[in-house]
Amino acid sequence: MHEAHQEALATLEACIVACNTCFDACLNESHVTHMTDCIRLDRDCADICSLLSQAIVRNSPNIAVLATACKEICLACAEECSKHDHDHCQKCAAACEACAKACDSLV
Amino acid sequence: MHEAHQEALATLEACIVACNTCFDACLNESHVTHMTDCIRLDRDCADICSLLSQAIVRNSPNIAVLATACKEICLACAEECSKHDHDHCQKCAAACEACAKACDSLV
Amino acid sequence: MHEAHQEALATLEACIVACNTCFDACLNESHVTHMTDCIRLDRDCADICSLLSQAIVRNSPNIAVLATACKEICLACAEECSKHDHDHCQKCAAACEACAKACDSLV
Amino acid sequence: MHEAHQEALATLEACIVACNTCFDACLNESHVTHMTDCIRLDRDCADICSLLSQAIVRNSPNIAVLATACKEICLACAEECSKHDHDHCQKCAAACEACAKACDSLV
Numbered sequence: 001m002h003e004a005h006q007e008a009l010a011t012l013e014a015c016i017v018a019c020n021t022c023f024d025a026c027l028n029e030s031h032v033t034h035m036t037d038c039i040r041l042d043r044d045c046a047d048i049c050s051l052l053s054q055a056i057v058r059n060s061p062n063i064a065v066l067a068t069a070c071k072e073i074c075l076a077c078a079e080e081c082s083k084h085d086h087d088h089c090q091k092c093a094a095a096c097e098a099c100a101k102a103c104d105s106l107v
Numbered sequence: 108m109h110e111a112h113q114e115a116l117a118t119l120e121a122c123i124v125a126c127n128t129c130f131d132a133c134l135n136e137s138h139v140t141h142m143t144d145c146i147r148l149d150r151d152c153a154d155i156c157s158l159l160s161q162a163i164v165r166n167s168p169n170i171a172v173l174a175t176a177c178k179e180i181c182l183a184c185a186e187e188c189s190k191h192d193h194d195h196c197q198k199c200a201a202a203c204e205a206c207a208k209a210c211d212s213l214v
Numbered sequence: 215m216h217e218a219h220q221e222a223l224a225t226l227e228a229c230i231v232a233c234n235t236c237f238d239a240c241l242n243e244s245h246v247t248h249m250t251d252c253i254r255l256d257r258d259c260a261d262i263c264s265l266l267s268q269a270i271v272r273n274s275p276n277i278a279v280l281a282t283a284c285k286e287i288c289l290a291c292a293e294e295c296s297k298h299d300h301d302h303c304q305k306c307a308a309a310c311e312a313c314a315k316a317c318d319s320l321v
Numbered sequence: 322m323h324e325a326h327q328e329a330l331a332t333l334e335a336c337i338v339a340c341n342t343c344f345d346a347c348l349n350e351s352h353v354t355h356m357t358d359c360i361r362l363d364r365d366c367a368d369i370c371s372l373l374s375q376a377i378v379r380n381s382p383n384i385a386v387l388a389t390a391c392k393e394i395c396l397a398c399a400e401e402c403s404k405h406d407h408d409h410c411q412k413c414a415a416a417c418e419a420c421a422k423a424c425d426s427l428v
Contacts, residue, residue, distance in 0.1 A: 001342065013334055020378035021322065027253060032246040037168075039241060043257060044169045047158055050371050055151065057341035061144075062151045062180050069176035073169050108235065120227055127271035128215065134360060139353040146348060150364060157264050164234035251382075258376065258383045265368055275358075276365045276394050283390035287383050 004105065005056045005063075011102040012053040015074065018088075018095035019046040022081060025088040038089060041077040045096060048073050052103070064107050071103035111212060112163045112170075118209040119160040122181065125195075125202035126153040129188065132195040144187050145196060152184040152203060159210070171214050178210035218319065219270045219277075225316040226267040229288065232302075232309035233260040236295065239302040252303060255291040259310060262287050266317070278321050285317035325426065326377045326384075332423040333374040336395065339409075339416035340367040343402065346409040359410060362398040366417060369394050373424070385428050392424035 001009070023042035026035035052066045060066075078096035081089040108116070130149035133142035159173045167173075185203035188196040215223070237256035240249035266280045274280075292310035295303040322330070344363035347356035373387045381387075399417035402410040 009338075016375065017330075017378050020375050024379040027250040030247075032250060033244075036241040036246060039253070040165070040167065041169075044162065044167050046375060047161075048169075048173070050375065051154055051158060054154075054337065054341050054367055054371065057338050058147070058345040060147065060151055061183065062148075062155075062176075065176050065179045066155070069169075069172050072172045076168065116231075123268065124215075124223075124271050127268050131272040134357040137354075139357060140351075143348040143353060146360070153268055157268065161230065161234050161260060161264065164231050165238040254379075254381065255383075258381055261372055261375075262383075262387070265372060268368075269365065272361075274361065274365050275397065276362075276369075276390075279390050279393045280369070283383075283386050286386045290383065 001057055001059070008102040008106055009053055009056055011099050012049045012056070012070075015095045015099035016046050016049045016053070018092040019043075019049070019077065022088045022092035025086065029086065035084070037080050038077075038084065041073070041080050042092065045073050045077040049099060052106075056106070067103040067106035071100045071107070074100040074103060108164055108166070115209040115213055116160055116163055118206050119156045119163070119177075122202045122206035123153050123156045123160070125199040126150075126156070126184065129195045129199035132193065136193065142191070145191065148180070148184040148187050149199065152180050155180050156206060159213075163213070174210040174213035178207045178214070181207040181210060215271055215273070222316040222320055223267055223270055225313050226263045226270070226284075229309045229313035230260050230263045230267070232306040233257075233263070233291065236302045236306035239300065243300065249298070251294050252291075252298065255287070255294050256306065259287050259291040263313060266320075270320070281317040281320035285314045285321070288314040288317060322378055322380070329423040329427055330374055330377055332420050333370045333377070333391075336416045336420035337367050337370045337374070339413040340364075340370070340398065343409045343413035346407065350407065356405070358401050359405065362394070362401050363413065366394050366398040370420060373427075377427070388424040388427035392421045392428070395421040395424060 019042040026039045048070045052070045055066050074096040078093045081093035126149040133146045136142050155177045159177045162173050181203040185200045188200035233256040240253045243249050262284045266284045269280050288310040292307045295307035340363040347360045350356050369391045373391045376387050395417040399414045402414035
């Protein structure tokens with residue numbers, strides 16, 4: 001694995017954790033109704049980050065293609081999460097923004 | 108699920124089957140050495156098709172983004188598989204080309 | 215792919231569709247608060263069914279192990295979904311029960 | 322996320338990396354023919370570890386079920402990898418054994 005990839009991998013892993021943590025916490029919020037977009041995007045984001053992180057480690061020929069998609073989904077998740085004051089949403093937004101930047105470096 | 112999505116879903120499911128069948132058959136070929144690119148692409152292709160097919164069914168806001176990536180990976184897999192005479196490779200190439208077209212309709 | 219596996223595959227694919235449809239519909243319900251366990255289980259169930267379906271097609275040596283886990287998760291999802299009157303929940307419960315039986319045949 | 326889960330998560334992430342690294346390296350070996358079982362198990366193992374790691378973070382009700390399956394697949398992958406002298410296989414075997422133990426603690 002290239003050194004630049006190693007760094008991106010850590011950022012992706014952190015984003016997967018933030019998105020799944022936010023997914024779980026959103027489902028536990030009293031006002032779940034306001035969190036449904038967040039729940040959807042958390043799942044999408046965790047899944048594409050997971051796919052990309054595995055592709056990076058095995059030197060897949062499709063890293064750039066997956067990183068392009070992952071960046072877009074991270075940005076969408078960051079935008080939605082940043083609207084909510086919950087700590088888990090704010091943390092998730094930050095993790096997704098960092099991940100979007102890491103994806104940019106892979107394109 | 109929209110009707111157009113229903114059709115794309117069937118094409119994606121067929122592509123997942125073709126890619127995993129090809130992955131398995133390539134690993135059983137006597138000249139595995141010639142099939143390594145195919146094996147890599149079969150895995151990548153099955154995984155992104157699987158992600159997209161699930162996203163379609165749950166009306167994810169990221170269908171177009173995932174379909175763009177899926178199309179590229181399908182085309183790469185089709186190109187590699189079409190180089191090999193094995194029946195499983197030819198079938199996989201055809202399934203991937205059909206899937207790339209289905210992805211195009213989702214973008 | 216063995217013929218018995220072909221049949222199980224169709225049941226798994228139907229279950230993935232039912233779970234993702236239910237996931238989406240639950241998030242659109244006015245009383246999302248009552249559907250959070252359903253949403254969690256729908257995601258878990260779709261993901262393990264997806265993993266198993268791919269493993270079946272590529273003749274993985276781990277089909278029985280995955281089918282054992284898949285059966286348990288299908289039963290848990292069926293139990294939760296069957297508590298709710300929504301059409302998507304009832305359909306999902308039926309799909310999960312059928313899938314649990316299909317998994318049993320793979321163990 | 323529980324503290325014990327945090328530790329298991331790190332072990333799972335290391336196992337995903339080891340398995341994908343081994344998958345890639347096996348495909349680059351001159352004697353790929355000898356590595357086909359390893360390639361199959363690396364993929365299976367990375368995929369179930371990935372599923373379990375995400376389930377842990379979102380406090381899924383199915384952690385124990387997935388960990389039971391993950392343990393078995395880790396042990397199978399460790400057994401196969403340990404037969405090969407390649408550094409990547411030896412490292413993968415060690416990562417899988419550690420992961421099997423971590424899974425045991427989750428059951």
